[in-house]
Amino acid sequence: MDMSGKTTGARHAVEFAPRRESDSLSQTGASGGHTETVKDLRVLIIVPALNEAESLEHLLPELYLKCPQFDFVVVDDGSTDRTADVARSLGPRTLLELPFNLGIGGAVQCGIRYAFEQGYDVCVQCDGDGQHDPAEIESLVSALVEQGADLAIGSRFINSGGFRSTFARRVGIAVVSSWIQLFSGRRISDPTSGFRAMSRRLMKEFSNEYPRQYPEPESIYAALHRGFRVAEHPVRMRVRRGGQSSIRSLESALYVVKICIAIAVDALRRTGNPARK
């Protein structure tokens, strides 16, 4: 069975998946009027995964079901389990297999490069651990398009509800958030969110250079610093189904310090304002 054919051929024919009743009215209303624009876009969902075979068995069918109009690709970041087999079983267009572990930044960048080379208009990062609900992807893309943004961050802190991480994590997130505000003047409520949509312009920039170790907050600052538009959109997050966060608890404090250094270093760099080109 060749399921990959469906991802390209059925893009315009298939209606959007029914929205969940839990979605707020404003979201439904916002995306409702602009379905045509979103429909015409070629969207690639990038699923970075490190040893997430179990979780992917749930997530990938969910992606087919809830986002039939979008393509997706799993980036296997040197997994030692069946991650690649699970992705491959769903067709050859669905897997980028890195020869060894590059870390989340290198894996996501690989997906971005693929999306850019394949001519996609928008790419969406949706982590392989099941934290990000595919039902939210369409509204995230709509937010990107409607707000004319280059990067739309799915934030779990704008509206209430869903999984909002532990207290210690939230403190760390608040520090990173203030730090980004200090350097960019913009308040981003959920800078560590890996659930985000990206325009083609930003894909081009990030294909060349993308933060390696802590890409989520760093890339937000990098985008702002280079003159790209960043938007936020409320999403609900789920508790991860399997695997381990790439941010382990003991390293959390160090994580915050390193991000702050990385952002300060980027602030010192001349960027030449690629967003204007």
Place this chain on the structure above:
Amino acid sequence: MNEDRIRLIAGAVALLYLAFIVFKLRTQQLSVNSSLMWLLSGLIMLLLTVFPGLIYWAAQLAGFEVPSNAVFVLWLLTLTALSFSQAVALSKNGDQLRKAAQDNALLRQVLEESKSKGSSASQGDAS
């Protein structure tokens, strides 16, 4: 007498050190580019064992009370510079490696896609 013995040992060590670097160069386990600093350090070692007066002269010039401290400081700075230059080289290697790994994954995807297209086409011919 004692000093002569130390000079003899130091000279032998410097010669062995240089010989080892040249051996590594000959067997191509060390690139000429990165060997320059090491060769230079060996030559300075040799020079100082032949003319130890240079150390006393340089230490006095810089204001060291004990000449051996001058040697330690010099050596420490040299090693710091060497290890820093290696950190820079490693970062560059890491960047290149990351790009090569991504290229590998992207090319492999294209290959697998064309392979599966080929196999489905041949199946179509058979039926």
